[in-house]
Amino acid sequence: MISVENISKNFGRLKALNGVNLQLSPGRSYALIGPNGSGKTTLIKCILGLVVPTSGDILFDGKSTLGDWRYRERIGYMPQIGRYPENMRIGQLIDMMKNIRKPTQDTDEELIEAFGLDRMMDKRMHALSGGTRQKVSAALAFLFDAPVLILDEPTAGLDPVSVEILKEKVLREKRLGRLIVISSHILSDLEDLTSDVIYMYEGKIQFDDTIEALKRDTNESKLSKAIATLVRQRELIHSVID
Amino acid sequence: MTRIVRYIFIDILRTRFTMLYTLFLLVSTFALFHLDSDPGKVVLSLLNVVLMVVPLVSIVFTTIHFFNSYEFIELMLAQPVARRVVFLGEYMAVAFSLCSAFLVGAGVPLLMFGGGPGAWTLLFSGLMLTLVFVSLAFLSSVLTRDKAKAIGIALLFWFYFSLIYDGLLLWIIYSFADYPLEKVTLALIAFNPVDLARIVMLLQLDISALMGYTGAFYKNFFGSNSGILFSAGILVIWVLTPLWIALRVFTRKDL
Numbered sequence: 001m002i003s004v005e006n007i008s009k010n011f012g013r014l015k016a017l018n019g020v021n022l023q024l025s026p027g028r029s030y031a032l033i034g035p036n037g038s039g040k041t042t043l044i045k046c047i048l049g050l051v052v053p054t055s056g057d058i059l060f061d062g063k064s065t066l067g068d069w070r071y072r073e074r075i076g077y078m079p080q081i082g083r084y085p086e087n088m089r090i091g092q093l094i095d096m097m098k099n100i101r102k103p104t105q106d107t108d109e110e111l112i113e114a115f116g117l118d119r120m121m122d123k124r125m126h127a128l129s130g131g132t133r134q135k136v137s138a139a140l141a142f143l144f145d146a147p148v149l150i151l152d153e154p155t156a157g158l159d160p161v162s163v164e165i166l167k168e169k170v171l172r173e174k175r176l177g178r179l180i181v182i183s184s185h186i187l188s189d190l191e192d193l194t195s196d197v198i199y200m201y202e203g204k205i206q207f208d209d210t211i212e213a214l215k216r217d218t219n220e221s222k223l224s225k226a227i228a229t230l231v232r233q234r235e236l237i238h239s240v241i242d
Numbered sequence: 243m244t245r246i247v248r249y250i251f252i253d254i255l256r257t258r259f260t261m262l263y264t265l266f267l268l269v270s271t272f273a274l275f276h277l278d279s280d281p282g283k284v285v286l287s288l289l290n291v292v293l294m295v296v297p298l299v300s301i302v303f304t305t306i307h308f309f310n311s312y313e314f315i316e317l318m319l320a321q322p323v324a325r326r327v328v329f330l331g332e333y334m335a336v337a338f339s340l341c342s343a344f345l346v347g348a349g350v351p352l353l354m355f356g357g358g359p360g361a362w363t364l365l366f367s368g369l370m371l372t373l374v375f376v377s378l379a380f381l382s383s384v385l386t387r388d389k390a391k392a393i394g395i396a397l398l399f400w401f402y403f404s405l406i407y408d409g410l411l412l413w414i415i416y417s418f419a420d421y422p423l424e425k426v427t428l429a430l431i432a433f434n435p436v437d438l439a440r441i442v443m444l445l446q447l448d449i450s451a452l453m454g455y456t457g458a459f460y461k462n463f464f465g466s467n468s469g470i471l472f473s474a475g476i477l478v479i480w481v482l483t484p485l486w487i488a489l490r491v492f493t494r495k496d497l
């Protein structure tokens with residue numbers, strides 16, 4: 001559905017992405033992991049068209065996304081930091097988003113109700129806690145039944161109950177055959193939600209396969225252990241090559 | 243796009259900054275009317291406020307607002323919408339709110355006390371200067387990713403047009419005083435929106451005699467219909483050019 005073809009992105013001398021190739025298909029959910037500054041957010045921003053790659057192309061259903069914006073009708077995005085205009089009400093924000101996207105079918109308001117946002121539609125953004133703002137971001141991402149969901153650090157800052165609500169929602173969407181990309185540092189959350197692992201390091205994809213394959217390769221039963229082992233293996237290989 | 247503009251507009255109107263700005267204009271206009279009973283003189287005193295404060299407030303507020311809305315702009319751009327729409331929506335929302343703050347703050351007392359035709363020209367120049375400096379602020383905001391740098395560029399624009407340019411102009415006129423400079427200075431004034439607004443105002447207030455022969459020349463030029471059209475047209479160019487460059491940069495920019 002989305003194919004990333006050999007994209008590179010340079011910010012001045014820094015190579016944020018260095019020849020990244022990826023195939024993302026519907027019905028699968030991907031855990032995008034890697035240390036800080038490994039290029040995860042840049043990759044997500046490239047897919048969303050917020051960052052223009054220096055070279056390479058990104059195809060959405062076989063059509064190039066560069067210079068196009070219509071393909072984003074089919075992407076729901078939850079940003080890492082949700083900052084909204086201070087004096088805007090939750091209701092106004094949701095109304096504005098609906099106006100931008102002009103949904104053809106009914107919107108999915110399940111999360112708005114599950115998070116109790118429907119009772120605070122008149123609250124202004126500056127009066128909300130960081131966690132509540134995060135809930136607003138999540139509700140917006142799921143509002144339009146988008147076939148592709150991109151969630152950047154979705155559970156950071158949420159209380160345990162809300163994390164469970166969000167995880168159940170992701171699982172339901174996964175069963176509906178959506179393509180889901182989740183970037184997170186909380187590996188225990190990812191283990192239940194995702195089927196594939198994409199591990200990035202220094203702007204390159206180091207590993208891209210299913211979680212089972214990763215566990216088999218590393219001989220570990222838990223995702224967090226498996227990734228730690230993967231990182232150690234790679235470091236060993238790099239030190240030998242260097 | 244109308245709903246983007248409407249909600250951001252409402253949001254900005256409720257910020258403390260716009261309220262204080264409106265209040266400041268209201269208080270200073272009322273105070274000037276109480277100090278002096280001649281509306282012509284009040285308009286002249288207000289002119290200085292309009293020429294210094296309005297550009298400064300417009301350019302600094304817009305730049306800060308742009309960077310405070312950065313994450314929100316990103317979220318809007320992740321939706322199926324062209325960058326142009328988001329950018330122009332932001333521009334209109336900011337421009338409308340600053341213009342309405344100016345109209346309420348300076349316009350209401352001016353029309354209450356009746357400032358004559360001078361008041362209308364003053365309001366027109368104030369609104370045009372607001373639009374020009376909001377455009378320049380958007381330009382400085384898209385030129386860099388760093389908020390502090392952007393505010394620096396914005397302040398530089400303000401210093402240049404409010405203070406430095408006048409100094410340069412005076413220096414040129416003084417150095418070439420032996421030559422007939424009327425047409426040259428007329429052209430040079432067009433390169434500074436603040437000067438343009440000032441000259442139009444001074445001519446409107448009929449104190450151009452203070453400017454001697456040059457004043458008479460300007461009076462002859464700006465007093466005519468073509469002169470008014472010329473100055474209004476140049477101010478419109480001053481609004482559109484920075485906005486157009488900023489839009490071009492923004493549509494290609496990494497966020």
